[in-house]
Amino acid sequence: MGAIGTEARPAQAMAPPPDWVLVVEDLGKRFDTPDGAVTAVDGVSFGVRKGEFLSVIGPSGCGKTTVFNIVGGLEPGYQGRVRIGGEEVRGPHKSIGMVFQEESTFPWRTVLENVSFPLEVAGVARAERHQRARRFISLVGLAGFENRYPSELSGGMRQRVAIARTLAFEPTILLMDEPFAALDEQTRLILGDKVLQIQQELAQTTLLITHNITEAVQLSDRIVVMTFRPGRVKRIVEIDLPRPRTSEIVGSEAFGRYVAQVWNDLREEATRGMAESEIGALSRRP
Amino acid sequence: MPAARDLSGVAGAPSGSGRVAAIRIAIILVVVALWEAASASGWFYRDVIPSLLTVGRALAVLAVNRDFYWHLVVSLMEVGQALAIGGGLGIAIGLALGGSRFLSRAFERYLYYLGPTPKIIFFPVMIMWFGVGPASKVALGALSCFFPIALSVAAGMRQIDPVLIRVGRSFHASPMQMAAKIHLPAMREPILNGVRLGFGVAIIGTLLAETKLSNAGIGYLIMQAYAVFDMPRMYAMLIVLFALAIAANELVGRYAGVHAVSGS
Numbered sequence: 323m324g325a326i327g328t329e330a331r332p333a334q335a336m337a338p339p340p341d342w343v344l345v346v347e348d349l350g351k352r353f354d355t356p357d358g359a360v361t362a363v364d365g366v367s368f369g370v371r372k373g374e375f376l377s378v379i380g381p382s383g384c385g386k387t388t389v390f391n392i393v394g395g396l397e398p399g400y401q402g403r404v405r406i407g408g409e410e411v412r413g414p415h416k417s418i419g420m421v422f423q424e425e426s427t428f429p430w431r432t433v434l435e436n437v438s439f440p441l442e443v444a445g446v447a448r449a450e451r452h453q454r455a456r457r458f459i460s461l462v463g464l465a466g467f468e469n470r471y472p473s474e475l476s477g478g479m480r481q482r483v484a485i486a487r488t489l490a491f492e493p494t495i496l497l498m499d500e501p502f503a504a505l506d507e508q509t510r511l512i513l514g515d516k517v518l519q520i521q522q523e524l525a526q527t528t529l530l531i532t533h534n535i536t537e538a539v540q541l542s543d544r545i546v547v548m549t550f551r552p553g554r555v556k557r558i559v560e561i562d563l564p565r566p567r568t569s570e571i572v573g574s575e576a577f578g579r580y581v582a583q584v585w586n587d588l589r590e591e592a593t594r595g596m597a598e599s600e601i602g603a604l605s606r607r608p
Numbered sequence: 609m610p611a612a613r614d615l616s617g618v619a620g621a622p623s624g625s626g627r628v629a630a631i632r633i634a635i636i637l638v639v640v641a642l643w644e645a646a647s648a649s650g651w652f653y654r655d656v657i658p659s660l661l662t663v664g665r666a667l668a669v670l671a672v673n674r675d676f677y678w679h680l681v682v683s684l685m686e687v688g689q690a691l692a693i694g695g696g697l698g699i700a701i702g703l704a705l706g707g708s709r710f711l712s713r714a715f716e717r718y719l720y721y722l723g724p725t726p727k728i729i730f731f732p733v734m735i736m737w738f739g740v741g742p743a744s745k746v747a748l749g750a751l752s753c754f755f756p757i758a759l760s761v762a763a764g765m766r767q768i769d770p771v772l773i774r775v776g777r778s779f780h781a782s783p784m785q786m787a788a789k790i791h792l793p794a795m796r797e798p799i800l801n802g803v804r805l806g807f808g809v810a811i812i813g814t815l816l817a818e819t820k821l822s823n824a825g826i827g828y829l830i831m832q833a834y835a836v837f838d839m840p841r842m843y844a845m846l847i848v849l850f851a852l853a854i855a856a857n858e859l860v861g862r863y864a865g866v867h868a869v870s871g872s
C-alpha cells in the first residue's frame with residue numbers, strides 16, 4: 323500500500339524507499355560568526371526506516387546538534403530537505419518528540435508536572451495525564467520522585483525526567499541529542515535497555531545523536547558516522563546484532579568488532595577535531 | 609534553579625542571620641537615641657523634631673480616627689489601581705519588547721530615557737485629562753510604575769534559557785501556552801522584582817500627586833498637618849505609610865522567594 327501511495331504522487335526525483343519514514347536530503351547549514359562563516363553541516367543525507375534505531379555519531383563540533391535541530395524543525399535557514407512519511411516538513415512535526423542535549427527540565431515544575439507537560443499542552447485532562455505520566459516516570463526509574471523539583475535531583479536524574487517527558491508525548495519518531503551524556507556508565511547501559519524496550523513497545527522510530535561508540539553499537543540498527551567540519555556522512559555502518567537486544571551484548575566478541583570498526587572510522591575525524599581546536603586556540607593567542 | 613539552592617543556603621545559616629538581626633536592632637536603637645537627643649536639645653525650631661513620645665501619642669489618636677481610615681483607603685485604592693493599570697501595561701509591553709528584537713531595538717531606548725524622568729512633571733497634564741479627583745493620582749502612579757515593570761519584564765524575557773523555549777515548541781505549544789506555561793513562570797523572579805520596584809514608585813507617584821492638589825488621601829492629610837504645623841501627626845502618618853510599604857514589600861518578596869508556591 324505504501325508503494326502504491328508513493329507512485330500515485332506526482333513524479334518526484336529519486337523517491338526514497340517507501341519504508342523510510344524519515345529522510346534527510348542534502349542538508350547544509352552555515353553559521354555566521356565573528357570569525358567568519360562556519361559550515362556546520364554539508365550535504366548530509368540519510369534515511370531512517372520505520373521502527374529502526376539509527377544513531378548519528380561524530381566528534382564534538384561536527385554538526386550533530388545542527389542536524390538534530392533541523393530534523394526537529396527548530397532551525398530555520400538551511401539547505402536541503404527533511405521528509406516525514408514522504409512529505410517535506412518545515413517546523414516541528416506532530417510525530418516527532420525531542421530530547422535535548424542541554425539541561426531542559428522546567429525548574430518551577432515537579433517531576434510529575436514536568437513529565438505531564440506535553441499532555442497538558444495537548445489538552446489531556448489532569449487525572450489522566452498524571453496517570454500516564456507516572457507510567458513513564460517509573461519506566462525511567464524515578465518512581466517515588468514525582469513531587470520533587472529538578473533542583474532536588476542529580477543531573478542524571480534530571481535528564482531522565484526530560485527523557486520521560488518526551489516519551490509521555492508518545493512520539494512515533496523519537497529524536498535524542500546525546501541524552502545519556504550526563505549519566506554514569508552503569509545508568510547509561512541500563513537506561514539504554516529501557517529505551518530499547520519502550521521503543522519496541524511503542525513501535526517507535528529512533529534517531530539518536532551521540533559521541534559514544536559503545537552506546538551507538540549497543541542500541542543501533544545502523545550508525546551514521548560523520549566527518550569533522552564540515553559535517554558530512556563518512557560511512558553508514560550496519561550493526562547486525564540480534565534483537566531483542568540487552569546491554570549484556572556489550573561483552574560479546576561481535577560487539578567488540580563493531581566498536582573497533584566504528585572507532586577506526588571515527589579516530590581520524592576525532593584527531594582532526596582535536597588538532598583544529600588546538601590550532602584555533604593557538605591562532606587566537608595574542 | 610541555582611537561585612533556589614542559594615535561597616536554601618541562606619536559610620540554613622542561623623549564626624550569620626543572628627548577627628544580621630543584632631546589627632539591625634542596634635541601628636534602630638542608635639537612630640531612636642539620636643532622635644530623642646536632637647529633640648531634647650532644643651536646637652531645632654519648635655516641633656520640627658518632636659519627641660517620640662508625642663509622635664506615639666499622635667499615632668494613638670490616628671488609630672481611633674475614622675476619617676484617617678477613610679483617607680487611608682482612598683490612597684490604597686489609588687495605589688492599587690495604579691499598580692494594576694501600570695503593571696498590566698508594563699508586563700504586556702515588556703513581553704512584546706523582550707520577545708521581539710525588532711521592537712526592542714526600535715522602542716526600548718525611549719523607555720530608558722523616560723524611565724528616570726520624575727513623573728510628577730506630568731501631573732498638570734494628568735489633571736487636565738483626568739480632573740482633580742483620584743483619577744489623576746491613579747494616572748500618575750500608573751505612569752510611574754509602568755517603566756520599571758516594563759523594563760525588568762523585557763530584560764527577564766531575554767534571560768530565559770532558550771532550550772526551554774525549544775522544548776515548548778517541540779511539543780507544539782500555542783503562543784498562548786508558551787506565554788502562560790513557559791515565559792511567565794520562567795520570568796517569575798524578574799517580574800516580581802519589577803512589581804516590587806513598581807510598587808514603590810506607584811506609592812511615590814500617587815502620594816506625591818496627592819500632596820500637590822487633592823482633597824482626599826494620606827498625601828492630602830500630610831499636607832494639612834504640615835499647613836498647621838502639627839509635626840507629631842505628620843510623623844505618625846509617615847510611620848504608618850512606612851509600615852505599610854514594608855509589609856507589602858515583604859509580601860511580594862516572600863512570594864518571589866518560595867519557588868514551590870505554584871506546586872500541585
Ligand SMILES: Nc1ncnc2c1ncn2[C@@H]1O[C@H](COP(=O)(O)OP(=O)(O)O)[C@@H](O)[C@H]1O
Pocket residue numbers: 353354355360361362380381382383384385386387388389
Ligand atoms: N548558533 C550557532 N552560531 C554559530 N555557530 C554555531 C551555532 N550552532 C553551532 N555552531 C557551530 O557549528 C558547528 C557544529 O555545531 P553542533 O551542531 O553543535 O556540533 P555537535 O553537536 O556535533 O557538537 C560548531 O563548529 C559550532 O561552533
Ligand SMILES: [Mg+2]
Pocket residue numbers: 386387388423499
Ligand atoms: Mg551537540
